[in-house]
Amino acid sequence: MSSAKDPSGTGREPVAVARADDGGIDHETGAHPRPASETGAGWSWRRPELGLAVLVLALGAFVIVGTADVAAAGSSFGLGPRFFPALVGAAMLLIGSFYVIDVLRGGHGDPEDAEDADSGARADWRTVALVSVIFLAFAGLLDLLGWIIAGALLFFGLSVTLGAPHRLRAGVVAILLSTATYLAFVKGLGVTLPAGLLSGVI
Amino acid sequence: MLLEGFATALTPVNLLYALVGVTLGTLVGVLPGIGPAMTVALLLPITFTVPPASAFIMFAGIYYGGMYGGSTTSILLNTPGESSSMITALEGNKMAKRGRAAQALATAAIGSFVAGTIATALLVVAAPLVVDFAISFGPEDYFALALLAFTAVSSVLSRSVVRGLASLGLGLVIGLIGIDQQTGQARLTLGVPQLLDGIDVVIVAVGLFAVGEVLYVASRLRHGPPEVIPVGRAFLGHSDWSRSWRPWLRGTALGFPFGALPGGGAEIPTFLSYSIEKRLARGIAREEYGKGAIEGVAGPEAANNASAAGTLVPLLTLGLPTSATAAILLAAFQQYGLQPGPQLFDHNPALVWGMIASLFVGNTMLLVLNLPLAPLWARVLHIPRPYLYSGIALFAALGVYALNSSWVELVILYLLGLLGFAMRRFGLPVAPAVIGLILGPMAEIQLRRALAIGAGDVTVLVRSPIAATLLVVAVLALFTPLIRKAAARRGA
Secondary structure: OHHHHHHHHHHOOHHHHHHHHOOOOOOOOOOOOOOOOOOOOOOOOOOOHHHHHHHHHHHHHHHHHHOOOOOOOOOHHHOOOOHHHHHHHHHHHHHHHHHHHHHHOOOOOOOOOOOOEOOOOOOOHHHHHHHHHHHHHHHHHHHHHOHHHHHHHHHHHHHHHOOOOOHHHHHHHHHHHHHHHHHHHHHHOOOOOOOHHHOOOO | OHHHHHHHHOOHHHHHHHHHHHHHHHHHHHOOOOOHHHHHHHHOOOOOOOOHHHHHHHHHHHHHHHHHHHHHHHHHHOOOOOHHHHHHHHHHHHHHHHHHHHHHHHHHHHHHHHHHHHHHHHHHHHHHHHHHHHOOOOHHHHHHHHHHHHHHHHHHHOOOHHHHHHHHHHHHHHHHOEEOOOOOOEEOOOOOHHHOOOOOHHHHHHHHHHHHHHHHHHHOEOOOOOOOOOOOOOOOOHHHHHHHHHHHHHHHHHHHHHHHOOOOOOHHHHHHHHHHHHHHOOOHHHHHOOOOOOHHHHHHHHHHHHHHHHHHHHHHHHOOOOOHHHHHHHHHHHHOOOOOOHHHHHHOHHHHHHHHHHHHHHHHHHHHHHOOOHHHHHHHOOOOHHHHHHHHHHHHHHHHHHHHOOHHHHHHHHHHHHHHHHHHHOOOOOHHHHHHHHHHHHHHHHHHHHHHHOOOOOOHHHHOHHHHHHHHHHHHHHHHHHHHHHHHHHHO
16 A cells, blocks of 8 residues: 555645746747756755655655564565565665755756646646546446446546536547457457446446 | 567567557557557456467567557657657658658658667577577676666666656655565565555556556647648658668667667767767758657667667666666567567577567568558547547556456555556656566565575675676766766756
8 A cells, every 4th residue: 555645645735836837937849958056946845746755755764663573484584575675665765865855955847748748838737636636436337337337427527627628529439449459358358347337228 | 588589479460469569569659658568467367368478469569559649649749758869859850841851750660660679689699699608697697787777777768867766765665565475474464465566567557557658648748730741652862862861770789789789779879870970970961850750760769679678688688777768568478478588599499489479570660551541540640639648648547457357556546546646756767667567576585585694794796796887887887977077067
């Protein structure tokens, strides 16, 4: 569950992120390296990236503490199952410390350039939250509703959230896609997907 | 050996798998938001019933196809996604805007074919040499090699070493979760039974790449339809040929060795090729550079493809992945119970050489797919983005659910997606995490084996000259960016 904890740590402070984000950031999307000292120089505790840096640090401690009670029996020369995790944990503590210091001193990474993401745009937390809710609801309801219905709802919900202009068209595409994937993967490739509510029909 | 490989690769079934692979690879290469690493990861659960030779022929096709497709996107869309095709966009998109899209696509495709073919031939020559050398490697050498891969990939792929290392560490920690292979002890599972087997590589790769990308795009979506430059059939005029062939060869010469180095990847050789072509530009090329010179597309694209073949040298001969896609391919080998390395060439020659032979076949298919069909691939770029990213999320869920039919794993997938989102948002490269995840457990086994042989004596790790050299290089790789930065500061 280590990975289960970490991202929520960063996701929990959307307000702070959005606010800090507006602080005069004008990212060029080109490949020109920008002096790190240009934006947000100086010490500050209010940096969203701090969450990720602290997470790295905390994971280091978690690895060391979390493997402390693992029985070390059965291996020769004391190199049991605790040895490598201790190395990794120590390295994470070291890296995490440097990372925290770097963030506090105003260092920052460059947001990734993606084809469809405008790295200069203001972060839209409402859309992220909606996408998250839809995806998690899909995960929870999949076994009950079955792949065709749950998959169609997932596709429809996400495409409308992401700005599909025609709802009817999005709905038709959603049903076609979830049905087609079900037929292709279950009947064609032998993958197990839940039939759910439609189990008698298909 | 290679001839036997062709016998494997040229059976009708495997030709079909190669065709499926290169088509799928080109498609995901063209499509923004997904790449070959994620595609191979998604296909892992469903290809389990396919014989390994066929599966790897398809995966290799996806890998090469992704390289071809990526150049189409960067030339026609000018919003570089994969960093390896970022350089191509510099000149390629300007060529396209001046109405020379067909020539830019053609020099990219033919250059990729030339480079891919030459580099695969180099792979055929180099692989047995490395195997002969690596056959004597002990566990301490493999451990040193893994450390080198860790530091090199972390310091090269990110502008900030600490962020690259943080990414690597995240991957290593995820790799620790589950039952220790040697003693059967559960580690870091927090009592969750689904975590006893560890978090599957598929979930991590799909979470970090696909779900992370969907969330990132959702947070800052470009509104309005994408501006795709229209294009007809790709072709080269006489003067374009004479301007392209030298950059192709130079790009190949740069790409192959860098691809084979740990942490080399495609970014450095494409960039080097771009600046070398710029320096060598004379006459019309000099005038056009920065406004769409064909040399600036031909060289980097060749370097890009040659580096893909170069990546396969350490992967197949040493089991050492140097890129995210290579790491996923390594996981695929493990899924079939195979361990790349010198022994693989001994025990499974049909598989290895069949895969290598299929690279020649796949390259030829890709040339045919990409030259006349360029307008078709350009149409793919018009897919409305809401549908594209919803589809990516749907297929990500499908691939992960197909593993164990577990909704808990879908939740883990989402959480890893959040991590991938945070990494994108704060500029942490994803590749070190994937490499740490897959190479970490192997590094642990080799380390424990080496120390057991040395009876607890730590100096065993540096007793072999190979291991000592590799460790020194690993430390150097870690500090190179710092030294470079310091030197730049003094120079300025």
